Amino acid sequence: MEGRIQLNQSNGILLESGTNELEIVEFEVANNKFGINVIKVKEIIQPTTVIPIPHSHPHVKGIVQLRGEVLPVVDMARVLGVAEEETAKSKYIVAEFNQQKVIFHVHNVTQIHRISWNQIEKPSEMYSGVQSGIIGVIKRNESMILLLDFESIMLEINPETGIRVEQVRKLGKRERMNKRIVAAEDSPLLRKLLNDTLKEAGYEDVEFFENGADAFYFLETLVEGNKDLKESVHLVLTDIEMPQMDGHHLTKRIKNHPKLKNLPVIIFSSLITNDLKHKGEVVGAEDQISKPEIAELILKIDKYIL
Structure with a gap:
């Protein structure tokens, strides 16, 4: 295929872990600018022949074969409710997250930006929420540039890829009322799913925060108030991609803090892959679980706080 752009660790595009920086691929749909984390992107290719699939989700154009793999093509114009377009500038973004590969059809790919997470503002309450699909500005x-919630986009298309409470029910009746978890997750939809499944697992005392900065401020305030951390919080659960402070930097700050360093941290993210796991190890996370492996997450929480 002509015009293929590889994005991977070998070309040095990925950043050192814990710096609270990221690189985003800027793309356009109907002349509006959007962004996707470089970590999610495997390559960018020219559009190729798509085979339509009868009765597929409206957002799915069809499937393509890419080096022996059959991948779905999601039309971002359909996702965003704007006019579909096929021009000489159109591109396919090949992405991998949540243990799945998918291609996003966009109208143009313009450039890559290196920015700090604290430059990303959370969406206004007027246009944020479970259905907005915007996680940062x-x-x-x-x-x-609007950062889109790609996990939620794929969850709508294929609910089987999401956190499923029935996986937790198989663990049986549980009682964890005396254990308190601090959780940092920016997606409203995933916060709700996570809250429901943790409750099903017996963990009813969960304090949720929209980003790592708010979670760290809460923890720091607790220990500065001379609270016994062992009695106040038993574990931190964090996503990676979050405005203001990402999960790797949150973990690093916790592990470098003299009064917080012994607090177990589990990273629960769609970006946990064999290629990227070292980034969480470098900052000192006790464990890393890939979304949507919720049953495995619960067992790891049990391991570190029971």
């Missing part, structure tokens, strides 16, 4: 000069 980046202001650049006179324009804005």
